[in-house]
Amino acid sequence: MSLETKRRLRHLRLACLAVPAILALLMLAGSASAQDPSPEPSLIPGPPAPSPIAHPPGGDVDQCFECHVSLDDKQQAISETWQESIHGAGGIGCADCHGGDPGSDQITVAMSEANGFIGIPSRQSTVDVCGSCHSDTERMRSYGLPTDQYDDYWTSVHGQRLLEANDTRVAICIDCHGSHAVKKASDPTADVYPLNVPAMCSRCHSDPTLMEPYGIPTDQYDTYAQSVHGEAMITNQDVRAPSCTSCHGSHSAKPPRSSEVVNVCGKCHTATEELYLESRHSELETAAPKCWTCHGTHDVQQPSEALFFHEEPPDYECTTCHQPPDMTLVLDVEQFDDEADRRCDTCHHPESLIYSQVEAISGALGGATGAQAQAQGKIDEAKSLGMIVHDAEVALTESKTGYIQGQAAVHTTKLTDVTVHTDEATAKAAEAEAMAQAKLDESLFRRTAMIIVIAVILINVVVLYVIMRRMSHPWEEEAEEPPTA
Amino acid sequence: MSQQPTADPGTSGFSRRRLLAALAGFSIISTLTMIVAPILGFLIPPKTSGAAAGGKVLVGTVADIPPGQGKVVPVGSSPTIIVNTDQGLNAFSAICPHLGCIVTWDPGSNVILCPCHDGRFNPTTGAVLSGPPPSGLPAEEVTVEDDQIFVVSS
Amino acid sequence: MTTDNPPTSPGSVDDWFESRLHWRALMDALLHVRVPLEAKTFFFGGMTLFLFGVQVVTGTLLALYYKPTPEAAYDSVLFITSDVSFGWLIRSVHHWSANLMILFLVFHLLRVFFQAAYKYPRELTWVVGIGLLGLTMMFGFTGYLLPWDQRAYWATVVGTEIAGGIPFIGDALLVLLRGGADVTEATLSRFFGIHVLVLPLALGAVVAIHLVFVHQQGLANPTKPDPRPPAVPQGRTKPFFPHYILEEVIAWLFLLAMLVVLSSLFPAGLEEEANPLETPAHVKPEWYFLGVYELLKHIPWKVVGILTPMVFIVLLAVLPFIDRNPEVRPRKRPLAIALGILTIAVLIGLTIWGYYS
Incomplete structure (x- = not known):
């Protein structure tokens, strides 16, 4: 009762708002819509790639290593870490990053500025030290490594901040790859190995004190860990699952923009992307929902039919989807931060035409689910009676194929595209149910036949017993008294 | 367990024998039917082709x-x-x-x-x-x- | 139908056979023996024999559709169970009858043990009976593989591995059983051949010997030892035919009812098709091997674990020659009864442990 009144009131309010909105629309018809409120600031260009550190060539023996490995525990640990690293194995020595003369065993010679010794490179210059070799195609050719990381880095949020504010707290090469302990990305013990990436990024991004100056939330790792993606990667150790870098990029790390998100998700969800691109949503570009509008970002969950409608109709604010004063369509992704609001009826209110379309699509899927659940129930029942239900199970699998395709077809927002698959799924589920029902009938027949057979056997037992009693029992006559009469 | 005819002590030996024979006949026939019917059903080739087997x-x-x-x-x-x-x-x-x-x-x-x-x-x-x-x-x-x-x- | 009642009315049929085969003498010798009134067999032996008959009939029927190759075995069993009319019944009866056969064989053995019926003059009947137990378990073991589903396949893998642990001959025995290093097509062919050809003939022959022995000795009287030298049984007796047979038939009818109920309510199932690359979570042999299986798991020395049941079987077989006490009443042979009960308790305990572990 009260719900109904609430709804009416809300509609009233909607109508009130609609009048000026339409007026405003008429007035401003034809004017360009201000779609993107914050245009992307242009990137600060990165510096050109520097040339590698020059130093005298070393001999057969790396004197830096020889001396430092026996200095003290700390130096020994550094030396040995380097020795086990990909650089140590590939002959990239101390002097290649620190300068100096690796051929001399005299501290005054080897570590003299005259021989180009620079000591520990500053954080600003570290990117250059790494980039000097790693952007050199000639050097990298023999390792088959790409050389775009240096340029990419300067385009990242990390690199831009370093350029813009000389902020050395941002991530630089060594924060992810290690300094002396650089390992191949394919090495499962490397921090940059796909399965280890989320933990690596979270070393900084989950630290509130580090993130506080930038006003960035720190719950991404926890949210991600509970998402389908995080579960696949962290719990199931599935290297194909997306980590942070799959969506944000690695060297060029930056959150994907609204205009990019479809491509980012579509990298893996190819079939779904294709279907989405057929939809009205896709045509609307910035004003329409993207992947993350319904599925979220770090917290992507297993989609279900619950994504269609709120359990209770929400409070409709015109400004959720329309921007004053001209009431053009807009879509602010923050409106969908709360998982409970990622629903079709967040925008498509019950008075709209599209609402009934959503209802029809939801109904088509729901019908298929219902039919499948019914078939599954019958199959389970028949199974528990010991019946073999392979045929019904195959039919149900076929039905599920149709259903999954129907689910994917929701992304086209076209009812007929969905019902093509859900009708098939419903029909197949009905077929499976009929098959399971036949097994149940068969089981009932067996039980009935069993009761009849048992009855006949019992009659037989009685008959034989009668025959037995009726036969002469000569030996019993010797006993105390005869059994009958 | 004991049925009407068995409780009757005055029956002559002849009818007693006939009763016993009839009971034995019923027993044999019903038991054989129970056993033979499914076996015959089993022997009849099923509709689906044996290739599916x-x-x-x-x-x-x-x-x-x-x-x-x-x-x-x-x-x-x-x-x-x-x-x-x-x-x-x-x-x-x-x-x-x-x-x-x-x-x-x-x-x-x-x-x-x-x-x-x-x-x-x-x-x-x-x-x-x-x-x-x-x-x-x-x-x-x-x-x-x-x-x-x-x-x-x- | 109502006229042929052989025991009471010698008719022309009887004469016809008599004039050609000296039929009456044969029948007299076979059927007209006397059974001591005190003998209480509980019909266990006869019931086991009946179940063997059921196995022969249903087994022959199943063999009409079954295809003993890894490609076809599973599908042919599925075909029998779901497409052939009464196929489910024949297969389920075969399945349950196999289990009941082992159960009643054990009951029969226990009855003979507690009534001391294995003593003079029946020592050889006992030894032959232990042979029947072995053959029946081999029946179960070989038949279990034939549906070629996951349970069948992996139970056979585990079972043959137990055999492979026997000292000295284990490795050779394993290869011999499996027809190779692994359970494959060759194993299925072997098991099928043994199950439908070797074992039925062997069991039939040994059952015949067992029955001849029983016939020659008559049923044991559990209240007093047989006289030495043998004499015509004293005390009250009843005719084996028709009186004892009639009671036996009633027991068989109850058994038939039991088979029908078990088959209808718990039909033989079929798991996923055998996959040598994927071991299911809980691999266990059939219940009658569970005790041995559990024993093997908990005895740290594999050789001891495998030798224990073997020594047990041998001791069981030669029991009449170990237990030379002529006494038959349970109260007069406390040691034997106590050991018997202890053995049963241990076996049941191990089996239950194996079931729940």
Whole structure:
């Protein structure tokens, strides 16, 4: 009762708002819509790639290593870490990053500025030290490594901040790859190995004190860990699952923009992307929902039919989807931060035409689910009676194929595209149910036949017993008294 | 247990014998019926062809699956996809190892395609080409005799 | 139908056979023996024999549709169970009859043990009976593989591995049983051949010997030892035919009812098809091997674990020659009864442990 009144009131309010909105629309018809409120600031260009550190060539023996490995525990640990690293194995020595003369065993010679010794490179210059070799195609050719990381880095949020504010707290090469302990990305013990990436990024991004100056939330790792993606990667150790870098990029790390998100998700969800691109949503570009509008970002969950409608109709604010004063369509992704609001009826209110379309699509899927659940129930029942239900199970699998395709077809927002698959799924589920029902009938027949057979056997037992009693029992006559009469 | 006739002590020996004989006859006939009926039913060949009982299953003729085409056919209790490529006929389990959808033949790209999540499989080896399937499609043995295609279910 | 009642009305049929085969003498010798009134067999032996008959009939029927190759076995069993009319019944009866056969064989053995019926003059009947137990278990073991589903396959893998642990001959025995290093097509062929050809003939022959022995000795009287030298049984007796047979038939009818109920309510199932590359979570042998299986798991020395049941079987077989006490009443042979009960308790305990572990 009260719900109904609430709804009416809300509609009233909607109508009130609609009048000026339409007026405003008429007035401003034809004017360009201000779609993107914050245009992307242009990137600060990165510096050109520097040339590698020059130093005298070393001999057969790396004197830096020889001396430092026996200095003290700390130096020994550094030396040995380097020795086990990909650089140590590939002959990239101390002097290649620190300068100096690796051929001399005299501290005054080897570590003299005259021989180009620079000591520990500053954080600003570290990117250059790494980039000097790693952007050199000639050097990298023999390792088959790409050389775009240096340029990419300067385009990242990390690199831009370093350029813009000389902020050395941002991530630089060594924060992810290690300094002396650089390992191949394919090495499962490397921090940059796909399965280890989320933990690596979270070393900084989950630290509130580090993130506080930038006003960035720190719950991404926890949210991600509970998402389908995080579960696949962290719990199931599935290297194909997306980590942070799959969506944000690695060297060029930056959150994907609204205009990019479809491509980012579509990298893996190819079939779904294709279907989405057929939809009205896709045509609307910035004003329409993207992947993350319904599925979220770090917290992507297993989609279900619950994504269609709120359990209770929400409070409709015109400004959720329309921007004053001209009431053009807009879509602010923050409106969908709360998982409970990622629903079709967040925008498509019950008075709209599209609402009934959503209802029809939801109904088509729901019908298929219902039919499948019914078939599954019958199959389970028949199974528990010991019946073999392979045929019904195959039919149900076929039905599920149709259903999954129907689910994917929701992304086209076209009812007929969905019902093509859900009708098939419903029909197949009905077929499976009929098959399971036949097994149940068969089981009932067996039980009935069993009761009849048992009855006949019992009659037989009685008959034989009668025959037995009726036969002469000569030996019993010797006993105390005869059994009958 | 004791029925009306048994409780009657005054019956003559002759009718007693006849009663016993009749009872024994009933017993023998009913027991034999119970045992023989299912056995006879078992011996009658069932409607479905014995081919479905495993071994080589006829799935169609070569004309059904021209080169560059593929088709999903039931083999026993499991759907199987037969594809006719340049490398000849191949058969694979048609159940996608990702979520159990039934794969189809994609004539456009000449691959086996799972329509649910765009998993693609190599039509000659069954290996995953792209998409979410965690493993390839298990191969089935396929033979051609004259123009008939048989799948040896495993 | 109502006229042929052989025991009471010797008719022309009887004469016809008599004039050609000296039929009456044969029948007299076979049927017209006397059974001591005190003998309480509980019909266990006869019931086991009946179940063997059921196995022969249902087994022959199943063999009409079954195909003993890894490619076809599973599908043919599925075909029998779901497509052939009454196929489910024949297969389920075969399945349950196999289990009941082992159960009643054990009951029969226990009855003979507690009534001391294995003592003079029946020592050889006991030894032959232990042979029947062995053959029946081999029946169960070989038949279990034939449906070629996951449970069948892996139970056979585990079972043959137990055999492979026997000292000295284990490795050779394993290869011999499996027809190779692994459970494969060769194993299935072997098991099928043994199950449908070797064992039925062997069991039939040994049952015949067992029955001849029983016939020659008559049923034991559990209240007093047989006289030495043998003499015509004293005390009250009843005719084996028709009186004892009639009671036996009633027991068989109850058994038939039991088979029908078990088969209808718990039909033989079929798991996923055998997959040598994927071991299911809980691999266990059939219940009658569970005790041995559990014993093997908990005895640290494999050799001891495997030798224990073997030594047990040998001791069981030669029991009449170890237990030379002529006494038959349970109260007069406390040691034997106590050991018997202890053995049963241990076996049941191990089996239950194996079931729940």
